[in-house]
Amino acid sequence: DAGVIQSPRHEVTEMGQEVTLRCKPISGHNSLFWYRQTMMRGLELLIYFNNNVPIDDSGMPEDRFSAKMPNASFSTLKIQPSEPRDSAVYFCASSYTGAETQYFGPGTRLLVL
C-alpha cells in the first residue's frame, strides 16, 4: 500500500514567492495533520482536519499560511508570501479517528532564500 505522499520533496524559493505543498493521505484515513519541524522548535502541529473539515488551526503561524482539504484524498498547505524563517521540513500525516497511530509522509524540505 502507498503511504502518505507529499510533493515536492524539496523546494528552494526566494523570499516573497508563493509556496504550495501537497499531501495525499492514506486511503481510508479521515484525519490529516500538517506539521513543521525545525532544529529550534522541534515538531509543531500547524493544523489538522477531520473528515475534510479544519478542526484546529491554532498552530498556523500567521495569515501567510493557509491550508485546504477539498476532498478526502488531497490537501494543500500554502505560504504566501514566503519568508526565510519559514525554512523547515513540513510533514503531512494521516490517521483514522480513534486509531493509535499517525502515519507520516516523507516531508517537504523547504528553503526560502
Add this chain to the structure above:
Amino acid sequence: RKEVEQDPGPFNVPEGATVAFNCTYSNSASQSFFWYRQDCRKEPKLLMSVYSSGNEDGRFTAQLNRASQYISLLIRDSKLSDSATYLCVVNEDGQNFVFGPGTRLSVLP
C-alpha cells in the same frame, strides 16, 4: 511551560548498554501515549504505544505513571541501529497528537 518535555540529550552509549529516557506531560487529562522514532532526515515512525500497565516489545519497555505524569522508555542491549531521535507523544483529546522535542541517542561501537 511546554506541554511535553524531554531531555534532548544526546545520550552516547556503548553497544549492549541499557539506556532509559523519560518524558513529562502537563495535561492530566491526556488520553494516550506513544513513543515515536525518527531517523536522521526521515519522518517519525511509531515505535510503540504506552499502556497504563506497562508494555514490552523485545528489547524495548515503555511505562506510564499517570500520577506523576511521566512516561519512560527503556532500551536493553542497545544496537548501533537504535541510534535515532526518540519522540514522546501525547494524545490529549483523541485527535490532537502533541510531540515532545525528542531525545537523541547515539549507540557507539
